[in-house]
Amino acid sequence: MYVIVTGAGKVGVNLSRELIDQGHEVTLIESNRHRYLGVEQLLEHNVLYGDASELWVLERAGIERADMVVAVTGDDEDNILICQVAKEKYSVDRIIARVNNPSNRPHFDLLGIKPVISATDLILRLLEHEVPHRNLIRLLDLEEEEIEIIEVRIGSDSPIVGRTVGAVGLPEHTLVISIIRDGHGFVPSADSEFKAGDDILVVLDPEREEDLKRALGHEKARSKPG
Amino acid sequence: MYVLIVGCGRVGSNVARSMLADGHTVSCLDQDPESHNRLEVGMDITWEEAGGLFTVGTALESEALETAGIERADAFVAATNGDNTNIVISQIAQRRYAVETVIARILDPLRAEWYREQGLHTICPTRIAIEMLEDKLRLAAGSGPGGEEA
Numbered sequence: 034m035y036v037i038v039t040g041a042g043k044v045g046v047n048l049s050r051e052l053i054d055q056g057h058e059v060t061l062i063e064s065n066r067h068r069y070l071g072v073e074q075l076l077e078h079n080v081l082y083g084d085a086s087e088l089w090v091l092e093r094a095g096i097e098r099a100d101m102v103v104a105v106t107g108d109d110e111d112n113i114l115i116c117q118v119a120k121e122k123y124s125v126d127r128i129i130a131r132v133n134n135p136s137n138r139p140h141f142d143l144l145g146i147k148p149v150i151s152a153t154d155l156i157l158r159l160l161e162h163e164v165p166h167r168n169l170i171r172l173l174d175l176e177e178e179e180i181e182i183i184e185v186r187i188g189s190d191s192p193i194v195g196r197t198v199g200a201v202g203l204p205e206h207t208l209v210i211s212i213i214r215d216g217h218g219f220v221p222s223a224d225s226e227f228k229a230g231d232d233i234l235v236v237l238d239p240e241r242e243e244d245l246k247r248a249l250g251h252e253k254a255r256s257k258p259g
Numbered sequence: 260m261y262v263l264i265v266g267c268g269r270v271g272s273n274v275a276r277s278m279l280a281d282g283h284t285v286s287c288l289d290q291d292p293e294s295h296n297r298l299e300v301g302m303d304i305t306w307e308e309a310g311g312l313f314t315v316g317t318a319l320e321s322e323a324l325e326t327a328g329i330e331r332a333d334a335f336v337a338a339t340n341g342d343n344t345n346i347v348i349s350q351i352a353q354r355r356y357a358v359e360t361v362i363a364r365i366l367d368p369l370r371a372e373w374y375r376e377q378g379l380h381t382i383c384p385t386r387i388a389i390e391m392l393e394d395k396l397r398l399a400a401g402s403g404p405g406g407e408e409a
Contacts, residue, residue: 086343087367088369113347118373143355
């Protein structure tokens, strides 16, 4: 496969090297003379000096026969332009664009540039898995004793809305100790009903947290923040 | 009409002043607050006193474009110092905001030519300079020694 990579930053250089190691033909285009000279030591004839948003530079790199163009410069405008001409002018089958600033993602969508990859978005998504969602607050965490108290917001799409504490059947080793509604908290009985927008306090074994989230429809609520 | 000019350099600022003098509503967007001074060159009142609008912001930020009034713009001029920026924001103005008249200043003749073929209204100062130089030289060649024309 013949791949043109634009932008010899860390991503561009490492990607090119990996692709070359895998036996692909690669041209890496870099417009900064200094950076080009540094990378040339490493990748030799696989690096081309020039501005990849200039059409003649892309042509000199052989874009007409490229199977793929990967635009990973630090400029979103440049990545958009390079992918747009690769796709629409030179009919390159596959393009991949890097989004540097996540707020520019809609521009890529608008101009039909896909797929896109954004390191910031990827890290944010990982963070969401690692860090408790803001709809779930850990009020008390007794690690040694393996018990915690959390506060969870009940979304309008939660399956427990409209059902009573007794009927819901939350996972074992979890107990709803309080419902906070309109700024007022009370200790529920078995026939207290959950309402959308309630904050509930739950004491539980930390290991049951995922089970509880599922039971509350919390997983679903995560994709719709607010 | 409402004219939004993105990029308040030599070109943008001059066009802005002319359009304001013609009686249009003119809004300028530039990421450099200092570029505001360029608008007031040769004027004895401030740009705002003259009725002009100025927003500091990056051209790619939808929020900045909206603050600068892109939603009610009848004409959009992309005159930043980056060809690719001008190409991208012109397409945004055209496709997302459906601005009626969109003009992009593109210095690189090759990019200007291809995007013109794709339906973008482009102005290429480099192309204009090339043609003028060629004309002058041909004229000199035609009238001076070594001229082939009769």
